[in-house]
Amino acid sequence: MQEPPITPELVARHGLTEEEYDRILKALGREPTFTELGIFSASWNEHCSYKSSKPVLKLFPTSGEDILIEAGEENAGVVDIGDGLVVCFKVESHNHPSAVEPFQGAATGVGGILRDIFTMGARPIALLDSLRFGPLTEPRNRYLLHGVVSGISFYGNCMGVPTVGGEVYFDEAYQGNPLVNVLCVGIARRKEIVRARASGTGNPVYYVGSATGRDGLGGASFASRELTEESERDRPAVQVGDPFTEKLLLEACLELFKTGHVVAIQDMGAAGLTCSTAEMAARGGCGIEIDVEKVPRREPGMIPYEVLLSESQERMLLVIQRGREEAVETILRRWDLHAVAIGRVTDDGLVRVKDCGRVVAEIPARALVDEAPVYVREEREPPYLRETRNLDLRCLEEPQDYQGILIRLLSSPTLASKQWVFRQYDHMVRTNTVVLPGSDAGVVRIKGTDKALALTIDGNGRYSYLDPYEGGKIAVAEAARNLVCSGARPLAITNCLNFGNPEKPEIFWQFRRCVEGMAEACRRFNTPVTGGNVSFYNEGPEGAVYPTPVVGMVGLIEELGRMAPITAWFKNEGDLIILLGETQEALGGSEYLKEIHGRVAGLPPQLDLEREASLQQACLEAIRAGIIHSAHDCSEGGLAIALAECCICGPGHGRGAHIDLFAPEIRTDALLFGESPSRIVLSLEAQHLPQLKGIAEGRGIPLSLLGQVGGDHFSLEMSASGLYIHLPISELKGIWSGAIERCLRI
Amino acid sequence: MKFGVIVFPGSNCDHDCYHVIRHVMGMPVEFVWHKETHLSGFDCLILPGGFSYGDYLRTGAIARFSPVMRAVEDFAEAGGPVLGICNGFQILLEAGLLPGAMLRNRSLSFICQDVYLCLENPHIPFTLLGHSSQVLRMPIAHGEGNYYADPQTLAELEANGQVVFRYCTAEGEKTDGANPNGSLHHIAGICNREGNVLGIMPHPERCCEGILGNEDGKLIFESILLTR
Numbered sequence: 010m011q012e013p014p015i016t017p018e019l020v021a022r023h024g025l026t027e028e029e030y031d032r033i034l035k036a037l038g039r040e041p042t043f044t045e046l047g048i049f050s051a052s053w054n055e056h057c058s059y060k061s062s063k064p065v066l067k068l069f070p071t072s073g074e075d076i077l078i079e080a081g082e083e084n085a086g087v088v089d090i091g092d093g094l095v096v097c098f099k100v101e102s103h104n105h106p107s108a109v110e111p112f113q114g115a116a117t118g119v120g121g122i123l124r125d126i127f128t129m130g131a132r133p134i135a136l137l138d139s140l141r142f143g144p145l146t147e148p149r150n151r152y153l154l155h156g157v158v159s160g161i162s163f164y165g166n167c168m169g170v171p172t173v174g175g176e177v178y179f180d181e182a183y184q185g186n187p188l189v190n191v192l193c194v195g196i197a198r199r200k201e202i203v204r205a206r207a208s209g210t211g212n213p214v215y216y217v218g219s220a221t222g223r224d225g226l227g228g229a230s231f232a233s234r235e236l237t238e239e240s241e242r243d244r245p246a247v248q249v250g251d252p253f254t255e256k257l258l259l260e261a262c263l264e265l266f267k268t269g270h271v272v273a274i275q276d277m278g279a280a281g282l283t284c285s286t287a288e289m290a291a292r293g294g295c296g297i298e299i300d301v302e303k304v305p306r307r308e309p310g311m312i313p314y315e316v317l318l319s320e321s322q323e324r325m326l327l328v329i330q331r332g333r334e335e336a337v338e339t340i341l342r343r344w345d346l347h348a349v350a351i352g353r354v355t356d357d358g359l360v361r362v363k364d365c366g367r368v369v370a371e372i373p374a375r376a377l378v379d380e381a382p383v384y385v386r387e388e389r390e391p392p393y394l395r396e397t398r399n400l401d402l403r404c405l406e407e408p409q410d411y412q413g414i415l416i417r418l419l420s421s422p423t424l425a426s427k428q429w430v431f432r433q434y435d436h437m438v439r440t441n442t443v444v445l446p447g448s449d450a451g452v453v454r455i456k457g458t459d460k461a462l463a464l465t466i467d468g469n470g471r472y473s474y475l476d477p478y479e480g481g482k483i484a485v486a487e488a489a490r491n492l493v494c495s496g497a498r499p500l501a502i503t504n505c506l507n508f509g510n511p512e513k514p515e516i517f518w519q520f521r522r523c524v525e526g527m528a529e530a531c532r533r534f535n536t537p538v539t540g541g542n543v544s545f546y547n548e549g550p551e552g553a554v555y556p557t558p559v560v561g562m563v564g565l566i567e568e569l570g571r572m573a574p575i576t577a578w579f580k581n582e583g584d585l586i587i588l589l590g591e592t593q594e595a596l597g598g599s600e601y602l603k604e605i606h607g608r609v610a611g612l613p614p615q616l617d618l619e620r621e622a623s624l625q626q627a628c629l630e631a632i633r634a635g636i637i638h639s640a641h642d643c644s645e646g647g648l649a650i651a652l653a654e655c656c657i658c659g660p661g662h663g664r665g666a667h668i669d670l671f672a673p674e675i676r677t678d679a680l681l682f683g684e685s686p687s688r689i690v691l692s693l694e695a696q697h698l699p700q701l702k703g704i705a706e707g708r709g710i711p712l713s714l715l716g717q718v719g720g721d722h723f724s725l726e727m728s729a730s731g732l733y734i735h736l737p738i739s740e741l742k743g744i745w746s747g748a749i750e751r752c753l754r755i
Numbered sequence: 756m757k758f759g760v761i762v763f764p765g766s767n768c769d770h771d772c773y774h775v776i777r778h779v780m781g782m783p784v785e786f787v788w789h790k791e792t793h794l795s796g797f798d799c800l801i802l803p804g805g806f807s808y809g810d811y812l813r814t815g816a817i818a819r820f821s822p823v824m825r826a827v828e829d830f831a832e833a834g835g836p837v838l839g840i841c842n843g844f845q846i847l848l849e850a851g852l853l854p855g856a857m858l859r860n861r862s863l864s865f866i867c868q869d870v871y872l873c874l875e876n877p878h879i880p881f882t883l884l885g886h887s888s889q890v891l892r893m894p895i896a897h898g899e900g901n902y903y904a905d906p907q908t909l910a911e912l913e914a915n916g917q918v919v920f921r922y923c924t925a926e927g928e929k930t931d932g933a934n935p936n937g938s939l940h941h942i943a944g945i946c947n948r949e950g951n952v953l954g955i956m957p958h959p960e961r962c963c964e965g966i967l968g969n970e971d972g973k974l975i976f977e978s979i980l981l982t983r
Contacts, residue, residue, distance in 0.1 A: 162865045166896070167806040169767025253765050253809025345764060435867045435896045437961050438804075440771045443968075454966060456774065569966070660869070 012043040012312065019043075023050035029382055036376035044362065044369045047314045048377065051280035052287060055545050058381035061511040062543040065521050068528045069538040075500055076537055083205055084125045084276070086539020087197075088501050090565055092458050095199045097131045100139075100192040100466070100505040100561045102544035106247040107189040111156025115189050116164040116250040117322050122193040123168060124276035127259050128325065130203035130266045131195030134441060135453050136165050137466040138175040138191050139505070139559045140430075143184030145422050145752040150179070153187050155753070160250075161191070162433040167252035168259065172434035173442050173451030175466055179422045180603075182470060185549025190505040190542075192466050192561035196455065203266050205275045206292035207328045207354050212272055214286075214297055214352040217341060218258050218324040221282070221316055222307030224248050235510055235548040254323040254346075261344035262325065268340070270333035277324040283317045283377075285326045287360050290374035298361040299352030301369065313362060313369045328354055391515035397475055400597055400611030407678055412734045414605055415649055416744055418682065421604050424646045425748030426658070443569070447658055448576040449491040449642050454569055461574070463497030463564040469645070470507075470555030472613035475598045477519045479613050481526025481558050483686055486621050487644055488562035489534045493625040494640040494689060496575045496632045497564030499534055504541040504560050509553025511545045519556040527558055533618040534625075536562065575632050577641035578659030579666060579692050584638055584718040586655075586666060587701065590624050590688035591711045592648060594679040600646050601682035614686050620710075621687045627708040628689050634704070636697035643688035649681040649725065649734075651690050652715070656723050657742040665720035665738050670727045677730050692718055756983040758784040759797040761827065761843075763818045768804035768840065768960060775960045776801075780976050789821040799836045799979055800827060802843025804896070804958060814857055814899050815845035824850055836880050836979055837952045841897055844944070844954030853945055853954045854912070855904035861937030865898040869969075870935050870957060872943050873923040876916045879950035883978040890927045891920075891971040893957035895935060895943075900956040902938040902945075912945055920944035920955060 013019060020030045023046055033041055033049050041049065055061060071080045077095060078087035085099035103118025119136065126133050138161055143150040154177075165172050170193070207214075224247075265271050273293065275285040282304070290297045301313045307321070329337050334350065341348040355361070360377065362370040373380075408414055418424055431446040443461055444452035450465040467488040473480025489499040504527065509516040531538060541561075547554040566574070579586070596602055597611020631637050643651040648670075657663040672680050693701060698714075705712040723741050725734040760772045769786060776784040787794065794800070807818035818824070824846075831837045831852055839847040847853045860866055874882055874889040885891075904912065912918050921941040924933045929941045936956075944955035959972030 159864065166865055166867075166898075167765070167767075167809060169805060251809070253806065253811065256765055256767070256806070256809075432868055433865045435865070437867065437894050437896060437958070438767060438771065440774060440961050440964070440967060443966055456778075 015040055015043065015046060020046065023047065024054055025050055029053060032382060036373060036380065042369060044314045044317065045372060047318050048283045048370055048372060051283050051318050052377040053381045057280050057284055059543060060382050061384050061386050061545065063383050064385055065524050068524050070528060070532050071537050073501065073535065073537040076539065080538055080540040083129060085129055086501065087202060088539060088563065089199065090460065092460065093199050094455065095197050095202065096194060096462065096563055097126055097129045097197065098192065098194040098503055098561065098563055099125050099540050100190050100503045100559065101125065101542045102505050102507060103189045103191065104186065104507065104544050104547055107157055108186055110247040111153045112160040113247050113249050115157040115160030117248045118189055118191045119161055119164040120250045120252065120255050120322055121278050122191045123170065123255065124278065126193045126195035127262055128203065128205065128274045128276050129195065129197065130201045131197035132263060133170045133193050133195045134439060135194045135451065135464055136170050136172045136191060137451065137464055137561065138172065139466045139468060140175065141178045141180065141183040141188040141470065141557065143181060144179050151753055157187065157189055158430050158433055164250055164252045166435040168256050169438050171436045171438050171442050173436050173453060174446045174464055177427050177430055180470065182555040185551060186547045186554050188507050188547065188554065188557060190559045192503065194462065194464055194563060201266060203271060203274055205273055205289055207273050207289040207295050207297055208293045209272055209330065210295065210354055210356045212328050212331050212354045213334060213350045214299060214354065215327040215329060216304055216324065216349045216351045217327055217346055219251060219254050219321055220305040220307040220347065221319045221321045223311065223315055223319060224321055226315060226319055235546050248320050248322045251323050257344045257346055258323060258325060261341055261346055265337060265340050268336060270330050270337050271327055272330055273328040275326050277326055279320065281318055281320050287374045287377040289326065289328065290360055291378035296355035296357045296359040296361065296374060297352055298355050298363065301362050301364045303349055303351040305347050305349060313364045317362065386511050386517040387514040388518035388521060389514035390518055397610045398612060402596060402676065405606060407676060408605065411681065411732055412736065415653065415734055418601065418604055418646055418650055419653060419741065419745045420748040422749050422752055424600060424650055426746040428746050429749045443574045444495060444576055448495065450495040452495055452566065452574050459568055459570045461566040461569045463492045463495040463566060465491040466559060466561045467491060468557055468559035470557035471609060472598050473523055473558060474555040475611065475613050477522035477556050478526035479616060481523040482530040482616050482618065483613065484558045484560045485527050485530035485534065486616055486686060487642065488560040489536065490625060490642045490689065492562055492564030493629050494575065494577065494642050496572065497566045498629065499536045499562055499564045501539045502531060502536050502560050502562045503539055504558060506543045507547050507554060507557040507559065508545050509548045516553060523556055523558050530618060533622055572635055575637060575640050576659065577655060578639055579655050579664040579718040580638045582719045584692040585695050585698060586668065586715045586717060587691045587693065588688060588713045588715050589628060589691060589705060589710055592672060592675060592680060592683065592688065593685040594675050595683040595685040596679050599682060599684045601678065614684050616686045623708040624687045624689065624710050627705050627710045630704050631701050634700065636693050636700055637691055639692045641690045643690055644684060647682040647684050653723055653741060655690055656738055657745055663738045663742050664718050665722045666716055666718050666724065667720065668716035668725045670715065670725065671729060673729050677727065677732060756782055756798045756980060757796060758782060759787045759794060759800045760784060761787045761789060761800060761802050761823055763789045763807035763821055765807045765809055766803050766805035768958065771960045772801050772803045775963045775976060779963045780980065787823060789823045791823045792826055794826040794830055798983060800830055802839040802846055804841030804843060807842055807846065814842060815849040818846045819849040828852065831952050834949065834951050836982065838881060839954040840958055840960065841956055844956055845899065847952065847954045852952050853947055854908045855902055857899045858901040858903050859899050860901050866935055867894065867896040869894050871923050871925050871933065872920040872957060873927050873929065875921055876919045879919065879946050879953065880982040881953045881975050881978050882919060883981050884974050888927060890923060890925065891974065892969055893959060893971055894961050895957045897956055900936040900938065902942040904939065909940060915948055917945050917948065918942055919946050919953060
């Protein structure tokens with residue numbers, strides 16, 4: 010391939026604006042070469058540079074007493090958990106690749122986030138996924154669900170990292186643009202954290218891992234555009250995953266780090282060799298020179314432009330200490346890995362690329378990373394909100410057959426059991442998973458200590474669509490509530506912000522409001538943001554996805570040995586069923602409104618952060634007192650669904666319950682299926698009720714006795730309205746646990 | 756009694772086996788790299804689960820050529836106990852240390868869940884502490900655990916008591932519904948004729964501690980310790 014001359018058309022095809030091209034001219038003091046143009050395009054696209062989101066992300070709190078490395082300093086933030094141990098975790102999106110090639114798209118999403126974690130010197134101990142698809146009635150969405158789940162299963166299982174939790178939603182808003190967000194959590198010794206900043210002039214730069222091919226060429230630029238009918242043609246921009254090579258890389262890297270010979274390491278992720286070289290140099294305030302002809306290749310005839318921009322997977326860039334080449338190569342050879350010295354660290358601050366002695370690119374590293382353009386985007390409140398806000402409940406007819414509605418909701422794929430999904434993931438490997446997927450949070454013990462981590466990933470796009478600020482707040486609050494229900498103290502969050510095209514003022518307004526809501530909640534719960542990912546341009550031919558903030562949160566359980574891990578499901582016959590918190594008439598944005606009345610309207614439930622914090626403290630205090638047998642967050646689907654889940658979501662046959670509700674001031678449908686936040690369903694022995702009451706009163710949290718665990722039926726009465734739901738547990742469990750499989754059998 | 760856990764490239768249950776033997780059973784254990792050609796000083800070998808060589812070809816088909824496998828064969832021939840778990844079982848099949856082969860699960864997808872096993876042969880070194888028809892609960896995690904062998908081989912396995920574990924219900928019934936992957940004769944684990952080589956698809960090393968909610972897997976490790 011001949012290098013074409015630089016023309017305005019070529020610049021435009023690289024997704025660079027005229028102003029951005031002027032910036033390039035200024036940074037270089039001359040016209041860029043074709044290779045340099047490609048490098049700038051790759052480094053300055055939205056996916057790599059965060060040029061639209063940066064000013065807004067500054068709103069997040071990023072520091073805290075447990076935070077050792079803050080967001081943005083390295084590949085992932087680092088949180089201290091005592092005993093000389095630290096946790097690093099981060100969530101990444103792979104939405105666009107999964108939309109056109111679900112299996113490889115999702116698989117390489119898992120691979121990418123795993124590399125982000127183990128390049129910090131941490132061993133990955135858990136994965137969680139947050140997935141969103143269009144309705145399963147569409148064949149395309151069934152294909153996407155199948156492909157994404159098997160892709161995650163293929164990569165995560167082979168790596169031997171358990172997938173311990175996650176969430177799956179189905180909604181028309183994700184038709185044509187599914188969301189695939191993957192969270193990885195790793196553990197390291199505090200002293201062994203590895204940095205991604207190059208240093209030491211003359212230190213060799215090594216290329217390790219798979220050879221470079223033309224796959225994934227321009228993947229990051231692809232992710233910085235809207236999806237269109239023609240996106241299928243971008244399939245070659247999707248990379249192909251090789252989890253076996255990655256497993257070798259993981260083990261080899263962790264072994265290498267222990268030698269102390271590694272100065273810095275960076276995964277060649279989005280924008281490949283270009284981004285990793287520039288970022289390592291810019292972070293270290295030095296330069297890097299590489300010989301592109303030394304890069305191992307998968308196919309002949311590749312020009313420097315292609316080698317530099319390829320997004321072939323399972324590749325690492327290492328800076329090692331001069332004089333330790335032999336020791337490093339020995340370890341890598343033992344793991345059958347390609348390791349080639351392709352360059353060295355310099356002191357001139359330049360990223361210099363040579364090809365057979367000829368300089369094909371020479372760019373100041375800072376220009377690529379720190380001096381990337383930043384935009385303050387225009388914003389405007391979207392007009393649809395004027396309509397959706399006006400929900401008059403009086404116009405909404407109350408249903409007659411509540412038993413039928415309970416069944417319909419439990420069998421809707423969003424509320425139904427995700428067993429079909431989790432069963433395809435190895436969630437037990439490493440023998441640390443104390444609470445398996447299916448409870449409010451996954452719990453992973455830390456061998457050699459009495460500690461465990463509770464992990465969750467959460468979001469609700471519909472709430473954020475109806476009110477991005479409240480939606481952002483609720484996403485953080487609900488994640489924290491999930492951890493508290495598992496007996497853990499929330500430590501910190503990572504997030505994945507999935508939005509439409511930020512150049513549209515309405516989308517950017519949603520983005521900023523959402524971040525503001527999340528930031529406020531993070532400050533209140535003292536859970537700083539350790540990093541994350543922004544995914545813009547999530548728009549299919551039919552428009553943007555719901556603004557979907559996804560929160561990954563990590564909590565700490567200090568004394569695992571002293572108490573059994575708390576799970577969501579009812580345990581013992583005769584236990585009392587208690588609701589902590591208060592039910593309001595909150596039907597806006599509810600699953601009930603959507604599924605039964607076909608409406609996405611109203612305001613999402615309003616969350617009072619002070620009340621939420623008190624509720625969580627009360628719950629944690631009760632759990633720590635050892636009097637709680639089960640705790641379950643009451644969220645999507647409302648109280649009736651939460652209670653039914655407590656009966657059927659555990660292992661085995663499930664437990665029956667007799668429930669008597671009394672709330673004459675609230676509509677029956679709102680009482681059963683409204684989604685007021687700040688509520689938790691507990692079960693405990695009757696003798697401990699006074700103690701629980703004391704704890705709740707101390708925090709000013711209302712408490713109500715709902716009924717008792719027992720029998721083999723789910724019985725729910727409302728004496729006031731004559732309502733009576735009476736269903737065998739076995740039937741309820743069958744409906745709920747087989748729902749997704751039934752949808753796929755169509 | 757000293758254990759060796761063989762590490763193939765792509766093994767990922769090696770650490771779990773090591774942990775159980777060292778920290779739960781309190782026995783000495785070492786990792787053995789697949790390029791080793793000599794095995795000395797070991798009283799029992801474990802081929803752990805995982806995805807050796809990515810399982811990109813038939814499971815275990817490449818690992819059987821690892822240099823260490825010659826030494827494993829010699830060790831087994833001399834009567835040493837060899838336990839293959841999941842991918843380890845698949846490697847033993849490919850190496851010909853056990854008869855038969857693995858097909859993809861009949862659902863064509865990976866399955867990770869608890870299953871029930873009926874102990875059919877409590878007389879080999881790995882099951883001495885059990886009793887006939889005892890029901891154990893253990894997790895499986897595999898995509899290719901659908902055991903297949905030709906009718907003659909199956910008949911021999913049955914006649915010689917080489918079927919050690921079968922999938923069953925919690926009550927011990929061998930129903931089709933209790934068979935998670937379509938294995939012939941509900942086979943979950945088999946041994947060689949001498950009884951010193953056991954291959955098992957479920958993961959006993961994942962259920963040896965109270966904190967994990969299940970200790971049924973200890974039966975296998977504790978039985979091996981009795982043979983020293």
